[in-house]
Amino acid sequence: xxxxxxxxxxxxxxxxxxxxxxxxxxxxxxxxxxNLIQTNSSMSIMRPVKNWTTTTLVYLDMVLYGILEVDExxxxxxxxxxxxxxxxxxxxxxxxxNFCEIKTLTVPRKMLWVPDVAIQEDTSDTGSIQNxxxxxxxxxxxxxxxxxxxxxxxxxxxxxxxxxxxxxCRITFSSMNYDAESMKLSTxxxxxxxxxxxxxxxxxxxxxxxxxxTIIYFSFDIQNVSQSRLxxxxxxxxxxxxxxxxxxxxxxxxxxxxxASFFIRGEKLSFKVTVLLSxxxxxxxxxxxxxxxxxxxxxxxxxxxxxxxxxxxxILETMLMxxxxxxxxxxxxxxxxxxxxxxxxxxxxxxxHKDPSAAEERGQVSPVMKPSEGELLMLIxxxxxxxxxxxxxxxxxxxxxxxxxxxxxIIDSVYFFLYFLTIATYLMYxxxxxxxxxxxxxxx
Numbered sequence: 001x002x003x004x005x006x007x008x009x010x011x012x013x014x015x016x017x018x019x020x021x022x023x024x025x026x027x028x029x030x031x032x033x034x035n036l037i038q039t040n041s042s043m044s045i046m047r048p049v050k051n052w053t054t055t056t057l058v059y060l061d062m063v064l065y066g067i068l069e070v071d072e073x074x075x076x077x078x079x080x081x082x083x084x085x086x087x088x089x090x091x092x093x094x095x096x097x098n099f100c101e102i103k104t105l106t107v108p109r110k111m112l113w114v115p116d117v118a119i120q121e122d123t124s125d126t127g128s129i130q131n132x133x134x135x136x137x138x139x140x141x142x143x144x145x146x147x148x149x150x151x152x153x154x155x156x157x158x159x160x161x162x163x164x165x166x167x168x169c170r171i172t173f174s175s176m177n178y179d180a181e182s183m184k185l186s187t188x189x190x191x192x193x194x195x196x197x198x199x200x201x202x203x204x205x206x207x208x209x210x211x212x213x214t215i216i217y218f219s220f221d222i223q224n225v226s227q228s229r230l231x232x233x234x235x236x237x238x239x240x241x242x243x244x245x246x247x248x249x250x251x252x253x254x255x256x257x258x259x260a261s262f263f264i265r266g267e268k269l270s271f272k273v274t275v276l277l278s279x280x281x282x283x284x285x286x287x288x289x290x291x292x293x294x295x296x297x298x299x300x301x302x303x304x305x306x307x308x309x310x311x312x313x314x315i316l317e318t319m320l321m322x323x324x325x326x327x328x329x330x331x332x333x334x335x336x337x338x339x340x341x342x343x344x345x346x347x348x349x350x351x352x353h354k355d356p357s358a359a360e361e362r363g364q365v366s367p368v369m370k371p372s373e374g375e376l377l378m379l380i381x382x383x384x385x386x387x388x389x390x391x392x393x394x395x396x397x398x399x400x401x402x403x404x405x406x407x408x409x410i411i412d413s414v415y416f417f418l419y420f421l422t423i424a425t426y427l428m429y430x431x432x433x434x435x436x437x438x439x440x441x442x443x444x
Contacts (some may be wrong), residue, residue, distance in 0.1 A: 033099075036107060047182065048113055048143075049088035053279060055181060058115045059086040059188035060173055062232055064198040064286045068150070070167075070236075072159060076123060077169050078152045080203070086188055092119045093141040102167055105137040114145055117184060120172040121153035127415050128152075145282035157178035162298045163243035166211065166235060167185075173230040180219040191215040207242065211235040247282060247300065251307050254279055255423055256313050263414050269322065270422045272315045279308050299433055306426060310419065319416050324408035327331055 031037045031327040047056055061084045069078040089112065096103045112135055136144040155169035175183050185430035189195070193212045202210060254275050261268050261275075283304050290298060 007091045009314055025102075027102070027105065030094065030099050030102055030105060031107075033094060034105075036092075036111060036380065043091065043112055043306075045108060046113060047178075048087075048091055050090050053181075054090075056087055056115070056178075056183045056185055058117065058231055059184055060084070060117060060185055061188050062171065062173075063194055064202060065148075065209060066202060066204040066236070067206055067210065067236060069206070070208060071195065072157055072289060075291065076157060076159055077155045077167075077236075078124075078150065079153050080148070081171075082146070082148050084147075085117065086190075087115060087143055089113075089137070089143050091141075092137055094139050094145070095140045101363050103139045106134045109133050109135050109138060111135075111144065115187070116176045116178070117173050118176050119151065119153065120174060121170060122151060123154060124150060124152035144177070144215060155383060157291075159298045159432060160296050162290065162300045163238055163240040163247075169236070171232040171234065171236050173232075180226040180228040184219075184228045186217055187215055187230070207239045208236045209239060211237050219250060235296045243300075247286065248303075250282060251279065251304065254311070255307055259416075259420065259423070260312055261314075269315065269318050271316055273360070276315060279304065279311060283308065299430060303426075303430060310423065314415075314419065317412070319410055321408045324404045324411075325357070327404050 013417050028037070036043070049056060065080040067077070069077055071077075092112075093104075109131065114135070129147065130149065131147040132145065138144075151171070153169060153171055155167065157167055157328075159165055173185060177254065189197075191214055192210075194215070195210075199210060212235050214233045214235075216233070217229065218231075219226050219228045221227075258272065258275055263270055264271065279410070286301060286304055290301060323418060
């Protein structure tokens with residue numbers, strides 16, 4: 001019995017020793033098993049496949065942390081993004097049961113091969129890229145690399161509906177050296193999931209709102225070389241309230257003031273010139289916001305130019321009114337002076353013929369005329385007097401209705417009607433173009 005007990009004890013001890021030799025719970029033994037304890041340059045320079053014809057599938061997920069700046073003049077967008085790449089390394093696999101269920105391991109980034117993925121629209125400097133110095137390995141050979149970046153990308157803006165515009169900016173990922181047969185890009189999560197995560201973790205958006213993101217992955221040929229690309233299309237919508245308050249509402253006020261100036265009695269020209277100068281200040285502000293490279297003039301610029309033109313035409317119409325009224329006064333004063341001078345001449349001539357006795361009293365001797373000649377002269381004088389009175393009456397009749405004043409009133413009334421109709425039509429058109437697109441984007 002004692003011998004059997006000793007044999008059993010030895011068997012148990014041997015089993016414990018063997019199990020302790022086969023099972024190791026340290027990361028060092030795992031690194032030794034994976035041949036990563038020493039510098040192995042081949043693991044960092046070659047694509048991790050056992051057969052070179054095998055395509056390395058790289059999953060690249062991107063989420064937005066913030067929309068930092070949108071520069072319309074330089075056509076760039078600055079965002080804060082986080083990327084995560086995943087790929088398989090066929091040389092780094094282990095059985096977790098042999099290493100106390102160790103399923104993940106972190107190693108320095110420089111020790112392993114990392115896909116050379118770059119962003120084509122990137123214009124930011126390298127100092128803004130913050131890649132994680134470590135890579136995460138899983139027991140099935142999956143390698144995970146994380147990174148953050150303050151990304152500045154070029155974007156072709158469409159500012160026709162500014163400030164109710166929606167922009168679509170692309171972020172294109174592609175390999176700089178590998179073709180589509182060697183490395184293919186894809187995503188691990190769906191575009192709906194990435195859009196939802198971006199909306200939830202978004203820290204700052206500024207004056208822009210993230211609508212959604214779409215993902216396109218395809219391969220295309222460049223000089224008979226196929227290359228894989230992954231395109232993230234980011235849809236952002238501008239928050240227009242600030243521009244409505246600072247630009248659109250003041251322009252509407254200036255239009256209303258210009259319309260109200262038609263009912264002003266007195267000096268209107270200086271008031272309209274002041275309104276025109278105020279609109280020119282808004283045009284200078286708008287010039288600093290919008291680029292000069294637009295093929296199609298934005299509606300906001302068209303609105304400002306139209307208001308500026310309408311107020312300018314209104315000033316010209318006011319100048320025409322002042323000219324016609326001044327011309328009417330000038331003609332009226334000239335006619336009145338002519339009538340007064342004619343009445344004075346007729347009165348003097350009449351007095352000289354009607355009062356001959358007064359001339360005799362002053363020592364003047366009137367010529368002796370025959371009664372027939374005196375009567376003839378009196379008849380001629382009466383005819384001349386009647387003709388001059390008729391001429392003066394016609395001049396008075398011409399002035400009395402105020403021809404130029406009536407013409408000025410007619411032009412002013414017609415212009416006000418056309419002015420009001422033009423403004424109403426144009427505002428309705430702007431309302432359909434602006435608010436229609438803004439509401440449709442909100443529904444989407």
